[in-house]
Amino acid sequence: MTTAQPAILPDHVLGAVLALAQKRLQEKTGKSRLAFRSHDFQLQEIFNGLRKNDKYPILNAFVFSDSGPEPYSPALNESVSRLQLSGLIDRENPDYEVVFVRPAANRFFDEVLKNRFDPSETAQLNEVASKFLEQVSTV
Amino acid sequence: MDASIAQPALAERVNQFVEWLFDGYKPIVPKGPKVFNDALLGNLLFAKQEVAVIDTPVMQRLRRIKQTGLVYYVFPSATHSRFEHSLGVATIAERCFNAILDRSRVEGMQLNVDSDRTKGDLAHLRMAALLHDVGHGLCSHASEQIYQQLSDLRDFKKEPAYVKNNPGEILSYLIVSSKRFRQWFDEYVVRGCRADLDLDVIAKLILGKHDDPDRWFLANIISSAYDADKLDYIARDSYYCGLALTVDVPRFMSMISTEKYNGFRVLVLRNYVPLEQILFSKMTLTGSVYQHQKVKCLDSMLRSMVGHIIENPKQAVVPIRSGFVTFADPVQYLYTTDDEFFWQPNGFGDEYIRGMLDRFRNRDLFVRCLEISRRTVRKEDWNEKGRQPLIDLNEQPNLLEEAEEEIHKRLPPAQRSNCGKHDIRLSIPGVPNIKTENALIQTGKGSKVQRIEEYFPLEQWTDAYAHNKWRSYVYAPREIAPAVRDAAISVLADRTGLEFNVDISNQACHL
Numbered sequence: 191m192t193t194a195q196p197a198i199l200p201d202h203v204l205g206a207v208l209a210l211a212q213k214r215l216q217e218k219t220g221k222s223r224l225a226f227r228s229h230d231f232q233l234q235e236i237f238n239g240l241r242k243n244d245k246y247p248i249l250n251a252f253v254f255s256d257s258g259p260e261p262y263s264p265a266l267n268e269s270v271s272r273l274q275l276s277g278l279i280d281r282e283n284p285d286y287e288v289v290f291v292r293p294a295a296n297r298f299f300d301e302v303l304k305n306r307f308d309p310s311e312t313a314q315l316n317e318v319a320s321k322f323l324e325q326v327s328t329v
Numbered sequence: 330m331d332a333s334i335a336q337p338a339l340a341e342r343v344n345q346f347v348e349w350l351f352d353g354y355k356p357i358v359p360k361g362p363k364v365f366n367d368a369l370l371g372n373l374l375f376a377k378q379e380v381a382v383i384d385t386p387v388m389q390r391l392r393r394i395k396q397t398g399l400v401y402y403v404f405p406s407a408t409h410s411r412f413e414h415s416l417g418v419a420t421i422a423e424r425c426f427n428a429i430l431d432r433s434r435v436e437g438m439q440l441n442v443d444s445d446r447t448k449g450d451l452a453h454l455r456m457a458a459l460l461h462d463v464g465h466g467l468c469s470h471a472s473e474q475i476y477q478q479l480s481d482l483r484d485f486k487k488e489p490a491y492v493k494n495n496p497g498e499i500l501s502y503l504i505v506s507s508k509r510f511r512q513w514f515d516e517y518v519v520r521g522c523r524a525d526l527d528l529d530v531i532a533k534l535i536l537g538k539h540d541d542p543d544r545w546f547l548a549n550i551i552s553s554a555y556d557a558d559k560l561d562y563i564a565r566d567s568y569y570c571g572l573a574l575t576v577d578v579p580r581f582m583s584m585i586s587t588e589k590y591n592g593f594r595v596l597v598l599r600n601y602v603p604l605e606q607i608l609f610s611k612m613t614l615t616g617s618v619y620q621h622q623k624v625k626c627l628d629s630m631l632r633s634m635v636g637h638i639i640e641n642p643k644q645a646v647v648p649i650r651s652g653f654v655t656f657a658d659p660v661q662y663l664y665t666t667d668d669e670f671f672w673q674p675n676g677f678g679d680e681y682i683r684g685m686l687d688r689f690r691n692r693d694l695f696v697r698c699l700e701i702s703r704r705t706v707r708k709e710d711w712n713e714k715g716r717q718p719l720i721d722l723n724e725q726p727n728l729l730e731e732a733e734e735e736i737h738k739r740l741p742p743a744q745r746s747n748c749g750k751h752d753i754r755l756s757i758p759g760v761p762n763i764k765t766e767n768a769l770i771q772t773g774k775g776s777k778v779q780r781i782e783e784y785f786p787l788e789q790w791t792d793a794y795a796h797n798k799w800r801s802y803v804y805a806p807r808e809i810a811p812a813v814r815d816a817a818i819s820v821l822a823d824r825t826g827l828e829f830n831v832d833i834s835n836q837a838c839h840l
Contacts, residue, residue, distance in 0.1 A: 199724050201717065229782040256489035257538050258545065259591035264493055267788075271760040274792045275799060276717040286789035298717050 200251040200265040201272050202303055203315070208279060209299035210319035212291045215328065225282070225290035226326035230270055236325050237266055240318055248307075248314045288329055339481045342660040343503040347510050349664070350386040352651075356513060358521035359384065365416055369565050373420045376446045378524035379459060381517050383416075387463050387504060391415060393666035397566055398471040399627035400618055402692060404570040407618075411462045411469065414561055421578070422458035422557040425550045426451050428582035429596075436774045440587065441543065448525035454547050456526060457534035458557055464500025466662030467670055470619075471628045473497055475635055476659040478726045494536050496659065498552070506532040542594065546587040549596035554768035554781070555581070555604055563610045570618050574610040577603060588771050590778050597771040601784045604768060608787055615761045616798045626695050626804050629754035634685050636730070637751050644679040681749060695754065697838035698814040701801040701827070705834040710827045718825040719801065723757040732824055736803070739816035744809045753813055757801040761791055802838075810840055 212224035228236075238261045241249035252269075254261035273279045278295040282288040307315060337345075359380040365373045375383065382388060391411035401407045426444070433440040443449025466472050476482065477496040485491045485499050494502070504510060511528055518524050530539070537552030539545050550557055560578055567574035581603035588597045598604055618624065635656050638645045646653035647665050654661040676686045688694065701719065703711050722729045737750040768781035781787050805813040818829050834840075 197725055199721060201721070201724070205717065229780070229786075230788050231780055231782060253487055253489055253492045255493045258548075259593040259595055262493060268760060271788070271792050271795070272720055273717070275760055275796055276720045277712060278717055281786075281789050281792075286786040286793075294713055297714070302718070 198251070198306055198311075200269045201276075202306065203248055203251045204266065204269045205273055205278055205295055206299055206303050206307065206315045207319050207322055208273075208291045209295045209303070210315055211323045212296060214316075214319055214323055221328075223290060224328065225288050226328045227287050228289050228326055229287065230267060233270060234260075234262060234266060236322060237263065239325075240321055246314045246318055248311050249318065339485065339660070340503050340507070342658065343500065343663075344507040344509055346660050346663050347387065347504055347507045349650075350390065351509055351513065354386050356381075356385070356517050358517055367413060367417060367420075369561075369568055370417055370420055373416055375416070375419075376452070376455075376524075378447065378452075378518045378522035378526065379419070379455065381522055382456065382459060382514075385513065387510065388412065388415065388459070390666055391462060391465065393668040394465055394467070394469055395667050396469065396562065397570075397618065398468040398624075398667075399631065400570070400621075400624050402627055402694070403621055403623045404618065406571055407566070407569045409565060409569045411465050414565055415459055415462050417561040417565060418461060418557045419455045419458040421560050422454050422550050423451060424578075424582055425557055425560075425585060426454055426547075428585055429546065429587055432583075432586045432599075436586070438774065442547075447523070450544060450547060452524065452526055453530050453534065454550060457531045457551050460505050460531065461501055461535050461551060461558060462497065463504050464497045464502070464663070466497075466500075466659075467665050468628075468631055468667055470497075471631050472635070472662045474628065475632055476656070476662045479657075479659050482659045491536070493552075498536060500659065500663065502532050502535050505535060542592055545593040546596040553596060554787075555585075555596070555598065555607055559607060559611065563607060563614065566614055566618065567610065570614075572613070572617065574613055576606050576610050581607075586771065586774070588769075588778050590769060595769060595778075597769045597778060599770075599772060601770050601781060604781065604787070605785065608791065612761065612791060612794045616794070620758050620798070620800075622697060622800070622802060623694065625756045625758065625802060626697070626754075629756045629804050630685065630688065630695055633751040633754060634682060637681050637685075637749070638678070641679065641681075645682050646678070648673070648677050681751070695752070695804040696807045696810050697802045698805050698810045698840065699803040699817045699821075699829065700834045700837040701757075701803075701821070701829075702799065702837075703797075705829050705837065707828045707830060714826050716825070716827070719757060719821070719827065722755065722824075723759055729755060729757070732820055735820045735824075736813060736816045739819055740809070740812050744812040748806060748809055752806055752809075753817075754804040755801070755817070756804060758799060760795050810838075814838075814840065 215221050215224050237249065237252055238254050240246060241252060252263040252266045254263045277292060278298060279289055279291055282290065359377050362374060362376050363380045365375065367373050394411045395401060396409045396411050396414045397407050430440060430444060444451045446452055473496050482496050491499055505528065514528050518526060533539060534548055534551050537548045539548045560576060563576050584599045584603055586597050586599055587594050638647060638656050642655040646655055647670065649664045654664045656662060671686065671689055676683045722732060733753050733755050734750050736753045737745065768787065769778050770781060770784055771778045803813060803817040821827055
């Protein structure tokens with residue numbers, strides 16, 4: 191039996207952006223934990239803004255709708271839920287406003303995801319992670 | 330239907346399906362309106378042109394598709410069909426429409442909509458609601474989970490125009506906008522019933538869209554966080570499953586209105602409590618019905634049969650009127666219904682398919698061999714390693730099948746010779762789908778429109794609930810369950826790094 195090649199899924203792109211953002215935060219501030227205030231709709235706004243930049247085709251994993259009052263990516267919405275389900279990110283009770291990246295996300299990136307992206311994709315992800323950090327309110 | 334023949338485009342294949350449905354059908358113009366008696370909603374009045382649509386094979390086939398797929402093997406009363414649900418959604422859509430008009434009048438706002446039942450906005454809305462589920466196939470969502478991964482339907486989902494729609498909605502849209510359906514509609518609805526209806530508007534409403542931004546709320550009634558579909562199926566599914574869940578529909582109706590938002594007139598709620606009820610009821614249904622371990626087992630057994638048919642198109646074809654299907658593409662799941670697939674007097678297919686049909690007939694189901702959950706996975710693995718490799722399997726059917734085949738390979742020879750690779754099923758649930766994109770609150774006329782998350786964390790509650798209720802299982806025939814458990818533990822350790830507390834899993838699985 192030949193082993194099927196794992197595809198790069200939207201979850202992997204989001205997981206990589208968050209893990210790299212955490213690394214970037216640690217380099218800049220020494221903080222070992224990335225936590226930021228964000229509802230899902232705010233993540234939608236951030237990623238919709240970032241994917242408009244042609245420099246980041248990696249973000250095409252998140253297709254946004256082109257009709258209605260605002261663009262919306264079900265893939266992004268589901269990825270947030272799945273990363274939470276998988277234990278890579280979490281939200282703080284009781285308001286659930288604060289999203290934080292769990293150590294498992296870094297491990298998953300280092301041990302599994304890193305090798306799935308080619309150098310150009312990794313460069314894009316690093317840039318997206320930096321821009322993402324600029325746009326969220328860390329706590 | 331032969332999968333080996335080059336496939337025409339999805340829209341053309343859907344048109345061929347509609348041609349096939351209409352073959353032998355003798356349409357007539359109904360004499361007048363009709364009243365249907367519904368166990369849940371009471372007497373429902375349908376206009377002449379709606380009766381014409383209800384009488385078509387496009388709608389009548391929904392009588393043979395259960396609303397909740399194979400759930401009736403667990404909840405015996407849940408034999409209600411997509412047909413009665415569709416009648417219910419049309420009725421609830423009208424109630425939403427009227428409630429919005431009422432409130433707009435009371436609040437002194439002029440809404441420029443037409444409430445005529447034979448033309449105009451209400452007639453279009455009801456027709457879209459009636460037709461919204463015609464794209465459902467064998468066992469409703471159970472087969473949708475299988476065919477959504479197939480070929481061109483996945484490509485549709487990459488288009489911004491369709492990205493928000495589930496596969497069933499896309500197929501409904503393609504059926505309603507097909508050449509054959511349009512031909513019939515023009516002759517018997519527009520001319521025969523003198524109903525001035527635009528099929529393009531109806532088809533777009535099914536996708537949750539409207540060309541006129543001032544009428545966007547009509548699309549919200551068909552598809553949003555609190556659409557007529559949800560209001561009907563939550564009440565209907567819980568009623569027929571015998572679960573005492575509450576959705577206070579009259580209160581909901583008294584709380585809906587519309588407001589301009591980013592240039593679109595959208596549906597808003599004056600109070601978020603009815604939405605809370607919808608959410609809690611949907612989550613309860615998800616945990617206790619849709620993702621019930623035995624229901625997931627039944628869905629897995631259907632996947633076994635479909636997988637076997639796809640791999641053995643010569644021996645295991647599914648007979649249909651004047652032909653056969655092999656489930657090689659999404660449209661083929663429309664040709665057969667639950668009744669025709671499971672209850673043909675002499676069965677069909679090869680020895681494996683006949684054996685599986687016997688299992689369904691006698692309710693001789695696969696059993697749980699291993700539970701994968703926070704209870705059964707070693708705590709450090711669960712918290713520290715993450716479950717992403719496992720969840721990824723659900724998104725990549727080829728890898729899931731590979732894992733199942735590997736479990737089969739690792740069985741001791743005696744057990745392996747007693748079962749096929751499709752007898753081992755790894756079932757990993759996804760996350761419950763709650764559309765929050767359109768969930769907007771406006772507490773009074775003229776006040777700021779706010780997102781639901783600013784009132785209560787709807788998505789996060791859903792996620793937290795899913796997180797705690799989430800369980801995956803390995804299923805197999807009872808006689809080989811212990812051997813499958815051992816092989817699965819070994820394969821999952823290699824592929825996901827998870828280690829199990831076997832005693833707790835055995836307790837959960839009654840092994």
